[in-house]
Amino acid sequence: MTELPVGRRERKKAATRQSIADAALRLFLAQGYDRVSIRDIADAADVSTTTLFKHFPGKEALVFDQDEDKEAELTAAVRQRPAGRSVVDALRDHILTVWLPHATHPQMAEFTGLVSSTPALRAYGEQMWTRHTTALGAAIAAECGAAPDDLACLALARFALDVPALVRGRADPERAVEEVFAILAHGWLAADREPPRRGAI
Incomplete structure (x- = not known):
């Protein structure tokens, strides 16, 4: 498979990270931080939990992205x-x-x-x-x-x-x-x- 150029790859990573952070903040504000799970956030951002953890070390970091x-x-x-x-x-x-x-x-x-x-x-x-x-x-x-x-x-x-x-x-x-x-x-x-x-x- 052809690898993406570095610039494009980095843009895709940044876009995914932002999408995850945006989904997390929407859910936290709507439902409360403690009522939202990592799985909820991953599903809302349409990514796997593995992908989420590649971008964020933990749940708190999603707020301070x-x-x-x-x-x-x-x-x-x-x-x-x-x-x-x-x-x-x-x-x-x-x-x-x-x-x-x-x-x-x-x-x-x-x-x-x-x-x-x-x-x-x-x-x-x-x-x-x-x-x-x-x-x-x-x-x-x-x-x-x-x-x-x-x-x-x-x-x-x-x-x-x-x-x-x-x-x-x-x-x-x-x-x-x-x-x-x-x-x-x-x-x-x-x-x-x-x-x-x-x-x-």
Whole structure:
């Protein structure tokens, strides 16, 4: 049998993966995560369970189907930023151009509700976020010439990753993103934000 060219083969794999993920999300939102089996998802996507497991290691991964892509995009935003662009500015630009459009997706509220109401998904999401922090922190450290576990670099990575959750639901999410990154870039302005101490003149 003639093998498909690499480009076409990869496109077919990506299309199958997306079809499986889309079917899983539809079923999870309609019936609830715990009521849907791997077999249900495979049948809805018209694939075998063997094929499903070739694309996803487990049921939780079906919900976070773009996990690896997101991590690669985050680290690339730091490593491939234009000359003279700071790490903080590069991360802010990435959040604004990549995350912000997803924030207004019609299914975002349903997706967030699904994850927050399902203990297994909450735990998986937290583990995923920890891994992203480690990878992004290491990428920032490499750009700064610091050790991979440098605390300041890990802190910046963690805070940057938390920005979407912090600004979700705000009337003007773009402005909120800018405000949080201004704090990350310039620090907490204690004189402007903290009330005077008792007895201070």
